Amino acid sequence: MCRKMQAFLKGAGVIGIKPAKEKAAAGTSGENKKQKSVPWVEKYRPKCISEVAFQEEVVAVLKKSLEGADLPNLLFYGPPGTGKTSTILAAARELFGPELYRKRILELNASDERGIQVVREKVKSFAKLTVAGSRSDGKTAPPFKIIILDEADSMTNAAQAALRRTMERESKTTRFCLICNYISRIIEPLTSRCSKFRFKPLTDSIQEKRLLDICEKENVQCRSEVVPSEIIDSHLAACHSSSFEKLETVVKNMVNEGYAATQLINQLHDVIIDKEDLNDQQKSAITLKLAEVDKCLADGADEYLQMIALSAVIMQQFTQSV
Structure with missing residues (x-):
């Protein structure tokens, strides 16, 4: 998610840039000062x-x-x-x-x-x-x-x-x-x-509030979702279905759309802990794998492979609960 936030915030780079002809005119007349565009992440x-x-x-x-x-x-x-x-x-x-x-x-x-x-x-x-x-x-x-x-x-x-x-x-x-x-x-x-x-992980509500404040100041319309919960729901639904092909499609879409795996891991952890159809032993197995994947990602491992490995463990535990 952090990557997506940075990509969103850097979207300001095109604002305030004048066409080449206008720049030349402003430079010769001296009436306008050329303003350097600043990415929102810095602004x-x-x-x-x-x-x-x-x-x-x-x-x-x-x-x-x-x-x-x-x-x-x-x-x-x-x-x-x-x-x-x-x-x-x-x-x-x-x-x-x-x-x-x-x-x-x-x-x-x-x-x-x-x-x-x-x-x-x-x-x-x-x-x-x-x-x-x-x-x-x-x-x-x-x-x-x-x-x-x-x-x-x-x-x-x-x-x-x-x-x-x-x-x-x-x-x-x-x-x-x-x-x-x-x-x-x-x-x-x-x-x-x-x-x-x-430094504590930022909650979704804090990040959402910050992004919406920036959108308001920049007069940009923006959806209120920061990290859509739909991707978590679809991920767990794919695990429940016991279909590796469907699960693989969900993970590929997640990676291709730029969702940060580390943020999704944090959300998955909270969802798994609250799920009533998993026993303590199953939750322990999943959270252990979550920790391993988080460590591997921090070491620079491939996001797609790590999320597939995590999904396989979640699918295995869901299969046992059926």
């Missing part, structure tokens, strides 16, 4: 901590840290799409203001740049830079920079060990924010040097 990203949705505990603790214009090293972990990156960026904006924000932040995607060489070059070089500049609004700018390592659980152990040494040496002038889905993949020497925050 409506939280600008301050208070705008972060559904993470009350995290927001409350970070607000206290921001009041003292200081931050510890941070470790944000939880499912994708829960606001981890948006939260640290919002905190950085509040700390540094618009003038210093770009100068004081280094953001890296650790899944793409996860080797020890990146830590030695990019991270180490940025951490050694001196802190300079002041805020135009008169507020005190904290005397440190922030390095954000997204998907830090994809870093090699050697890179994590090198990062630990950099964190120790540059503790006076640099703060680190590690962002990951699974905290168990971060080595203990790193986790012990960070304040840990778990």
Whole structure:
């Protein structure tokens, strides 16, 4: 679902773009300023901590840290799409203001740049830079920079060990924010040097409300469903039918239409737990497979194959209950 949300939010890219002739006319006359179109996912990203949705505990603790214009090293972990990156960026904006924000932040995607060489070059070089500049609004700018390592659980152990040494040496002038889905993949020497925050999965109602608010501001008509429950119903109906061909069609449609398997797994879990025609042993077998599939998906496994494997287990348990 997170993918579908991003695709939906990025749909704003075509808004505000003028035809080539109009652009030329505006440029020569000087009467109109060319406006750069901004994807909605960026346009409506939280600008301050208070705008972060559904993470009350995290927001409350970070607000206290921001009041003292200081931050510890941070470790944000939880499912994708829960606001981890948006939260640290919002905190950085509040700390540094618009003038210093770009100068004081280094953001890296650790899944793409996860080797020890990146830590030695990019991270180490940025951490050694001196802190300079002041805020135009008169507020005190904290005397440190922030390095954000997204998907830090994809870093090699050697890179994590090198990062630990950099964190120790540059503790006076640099703060680190590690962002990951699974905290168990971060080595203990790193986790012990960070304040840990778990981000909760967003409920469908929260995501639906946010999308509808954006649609209203952009004057876009939108259906109220975020992740249609029909796909869950059709999936379970196919499992009940004991027809692998029908089940395979449902899964293919789900993958082709861009539904995020991780979100569907969360919904399936809730539905399975509430089903009265399954006993506890059958529910345990299905939820165990749900956990295995969720782990495999986080490791980059193929969504179609994982959902087929999950569906086979669900079909087996439903067959036993008949």
